[in-house]
Amino acid sequence: TTVAHKHNNSIFYDRFKEAMDKLGFDKLELKADVSDAADTVMTDRGHLDPNPIPISKDDVIKCLENIKAGNL
Structure with missing residues (x-):
């Protein structure tokens, strides 16, 4: 969420x-x-569709890379 x-x-x-x-x-x-x-993650339309900014797979990858790196 962060x-x-x-x-x-x-x-x-x-x-x-x-x-x-x-x-x-x-x-x-x-x-x-x-x-x-x-x-x-991209299959979870219930969380992605109401997002205020459209989100792409590349966006999700960047977020996941931040999680892996501890950049919260």
Whole structure:
């Protein structure tokens, strides 16, 4: 969710990131290939269709790469 807020330049990004830091969530570890994982994400129209910015597979790959690198 943090990465999605960042991608969308959401006004809630800073507050959401601060909340996640305070709650102390562990970082996610993505073991799958980012392209394969992006294919799976692209099937989730229920989350992608209402996104305020149209999102492409390349966008999803960039978000997943940020998750892998810990750039939240």
